[in-house]
Amino acid sequence: MILQARYQWGKTQKATRDAYGEALVALGRTNPDVVVLDADLSKSTKTALFAAEFPERFFNAGIAEQDMMGIAAGLAASGKIPFPSTFAVFAAGRAYDQIRNSICYPNLNVKIGASHAGLTVGEDGASHQMLEDIALMRVLPNMTVVVPADATEAAKAVPALAARPGPAYLRLGRPAVPVLFDDDYPFEVGRAALLREGRDVAILACGVMVASALQAAEELAAAGIEAAVLNVSTIKPIDQEAVTWAARTFGALVTAEEHSVIGGLGSAVAEVVAETVPVPVVRVGVRDVFGQSGKPAELLAHYGLTPAAISQACRDVIARRDARH
């Protein structure tokens, strides 16, 4: 069965990194094995909240992400559940070999909190806009990759990943984004959730692009096109059942992610579809380029990560499907 969930356009906005910081504190209160590490970005990653309440379980490694990952591995090998936290570009990029060899190869229980992912970092520019991390983390054996769509899901992912043995990568964003889900959202690692029923096409999205996908579906509905929307927040292990169900049911898929079109959610979906139910797939994402400075909304528009771009992709993929018949 495909997981189903409700969403709503609430009035509130909240960054997933804020939810992460609060969820770490809540988890720390119930689980004494949880420890948190940071690399001089605790005010930005929001691990400062944990540090304030549990100073003895917080370790600032300084600007030394490789060392932070190695320390986390050693803590995990000694029974702790470490959450090393920094910007996505420094976690997945700077410390890749440490994540590979010290954490994933021995399958250690390290949960990486990677904030400021994607274009929505904004003005800091390409050096800080990580658009390749899903690809880098997804390819590592043993790794779980989760990209929450909103603050509610981010908060639920923290204890869920802590309870799941093995390494995990939790991708978080900088800006406040719409809160889509209530506390009854049925988050499960490895399960996509159907947020909106459809008829003509399915949009599979993650992170900030879930809200954009829902907007696109509403625009399309006004034009008589019914698009299903799935929140595919776990990129690895990908929900094979949900992806094949969507491919079989709609025959045309669009993916949307704040990431390169190479190696991320779109690739994961295309891999499943190509091997099971080959149907047309159109990927919305960053087209193999680096970002640049700008406001988050400007950047999303500039690189084609908008509801309008998703709507157009839906029309295109429907046309390709129908041209086959």
Next chain:
Amino acid sequence: MSGYTDEQLAQISNELRERVLQMIAKAGSGHPGGSLSAADIMTYLFYEVLRLDPQHPKWPDRDRFILAKGHAAPILYAILAKRGFFPEAWLDTLRQLGSPLQGHPSMKDTPGVEASTGSLGQGLSFGVGVALAGKLDQKDYRVYVLLGDGEVQEGQVWEAAMAAAKFRLDNLTAILDYNGVQSDGKVPDVMPLEPLADKWRAFGWAVWEIDGHNFADIRRAVTEARGVRGQPAMIVAHTVKGKGVSFMEHRAEWHGKAPSAAELATALTELHAHRQPAGDAGASGKGREGDDQQ
């Protein structure tokens, strides 16, 4: 464990060296030079210092030995087998498909292996994490990390050096196997490290400089390091790459090469001669054959 004489330790160490060369020769590849240089240090630790239970390799109160210079896996495997962590027969499977003895240490595959290493520069950070956990849990275990000299060219080692001092990890002893030779040649030619002991002092560590083939030296430094409070301990151990085999000593070509059958036979003859009870005074033979390069 305790109560071994220096002569007995030297005897054990040379037996391990023989086993290492047999393993590497059988495997057809591996790293003899850095295994032989580390043999005396590791023999001392595993026979006189480390609190271990080979029947319960994950015993929470055990001391931890982390081989940061993971390419010296053969000496670690030989010593773990000799201490009873797994059957000696496993040693003949080194580097073979399906073997629990991987080319570089894998903590998920081999009982007694505490960290998966081989990508140089990562073991000390791992050791810092294990030592931090020991402090958090108020355990009295001690963490030993054996580093290579070429390895400390990796920047991560110095990140870890800062962290260990910051966290005042006096339950951590690092030992640097300073054999002076790395894959591409002599360490000062590839990337100079000196003044190495001063660098560790400057990073906030208590530092000893010893002869890494002299058991009295090793014993004194390891014992004194245990007594340090408030800072981590570094023992810079001057060693000989390929120690004990005349044609391997000091030679970069033996960093990562298996001996042929004839070379193995010669090497075993030399090592065996070292451990004839009447003819060997133990570890005092430093330099005895060190310059006798073919």
